[in-house]
Amino acid sequence: xxxxxxxxxxxxxxxxxxxxxxxxxxxxxxxxxxxxxxxxxxxxxxxxxxxxxxxxxxxxxxxxxxxxxxxxxxxxxxxxxxxxxxxxxxxxxxxxxxxxxxxxxxxxxxxxxxxxxxxxxxxxxxx
Numbered sequence: 733x734x735x736x737x738x739x740x741x742x743x744x745x746x747x748x749x750x751x752x753x754x755x756x757x758x759x760x761x762x763x764x765x766x767x768x769x770x771x772x773x774x775x776x777x778x779x780x781x782x783x784x785x786x787x788x789x790x791x792x793x794x795x796x797x798x799x800x801x802x803x804x805x806x807x808x809x810x811x812x813x814x815x816x817x818x819x820x821x822x823x824x825x826x827x828x829x830x831x832x833x834x835x836x837x838x839x840x841x842x843x844x845x846x847x848x849x850x851x852x853x854x855x856x857x858x859x
Contacts, residue, residue, distance in 0.1 A: 743829070746833065750762055757814075760814055765816065766856075768815065769803060770856060770858045773801060773818075773858055774858045774859075776801075776818060776821065777789075796845040796846065797824070799822060800826075801818060801822075802820045802821075803816050803817065803818055803819065805817070834854075840853045840854070
């Protein structure tokens with residue numbers, strides 16, 4: 733998102749981001765950050781579903797949803813570790829950029845959500 737109209741925004745794909753990240757932070761592997769992000773996402777949804785409606789979300793076998801999460805990374809106080817920060821969670825997000833970088837995005841989502849099949853799909857199972 734641009735907060736200033738005159739600001740230059742460079743959009744990069746996820747693979748390019750990972751390559752740039754690994755070059756810039758060789759002592760902070762992405763795999764460690766990714767584990768923290770997955771744990772944070774799991775904790776977010778466990779917390780949101782820990783109470784009964786209307787205060788929380790409930791399980792429904794007939795229900796499926798796509799959420800988008802905005803996450804930033806920040807250094808801990810002594811700058812030895814990157815900590816993910818959850819900014820917001822969106823239900824039914826705009827997936828235009830996802831489709832731009834991953835043309836099979838919706839096919840993968842539907843196969844995952846409706847068929848419970850993640851075979852040959854770039855999905856990270858959060859368990």
